[in-house]
Amino acid sequence: MGxxxxxxxxxxxxxxxxxxxxVFNNLNFFGSINPMVYVLFLYWYPIKENRAYFLIMSFLLGLFIDLFSDTLALNAAATVTIAYLRPTIMRFCFGVNYEFQSFKLSNTTNVQQITFLALLILIHHIIFFSLEIFSLSNLLLILKKILTTGLATFIVCLLFRTLFSVRKN
Structure with a gap:
């Protein structure tokens, strides 16, 4: 690591x-939808780097978002959870290719990359909104927030991914 x-x-x-x-905390699409683009940090983080450092950085990322957004520790909990589950999600999306030392996200298909991003967002939002609302009597509200905010986050993250990704020749 240089x-x-x-x-x-x-x-x-x-x-x-x-x-x-x-920017994104101040956007309110349809009154309550705020895309959570910081999930891209977990998407872009190098695959085979120090896992402890990654978990600490994920916690700090969530904590800083929480401090500025006044959301207690909801972002930190959701971010650390998906950072911890990231190897499992990658194994699911990329199969045995993930195990090789020379594996790079840029060498995978677009479908695999989009599936990986979608799963990160989905799991993050399930944890975040379940903790935020914390009531099974409001299950429909939780599902509505997961789907609407998740879709908005997914679209914005795809745009960012397209703008800032390295092109293959």
Whole structure:
């Protein structure tokens, strides 16, 4: 892990926190839908890097979003959970290819990448909104928020992914 690794991840971290806090938390599509683009940090984080460092960075990412959004520790809990489950999700999306030392996200198909992103968002939103509402009597409200915010997050993340991804030749 060189300085470039830390610099790139620090820049992603800061830019995604700023984008979430300054832009996306202030957008209210249809009155209550706020895309959660900071999930892209978990999508873009290098595959075979230090897992403990990744979990700590994920916790800090969620904590900073929580501090600026006044959401207690909901983002931190959801972010750490998907960071912990990320290897399992990757195994599901990429199969045995994930196990190889030379595996890179950019070398996979678009369908696999989109499935991976969709699962990260779905699991994050299930945890976030279940903890936010925390009542089975409001199950329909939880499902509505998961689907609407999840769809908005997915669309915005796909746009960001397209804008900032490295092109294959």
């Amino acid at each position: 300085n470039n690794f830390y610099l790139t991840n620090a820049a992603r971290f800061v830019l995604l926190v700023l984008a979430q806090v300054l």
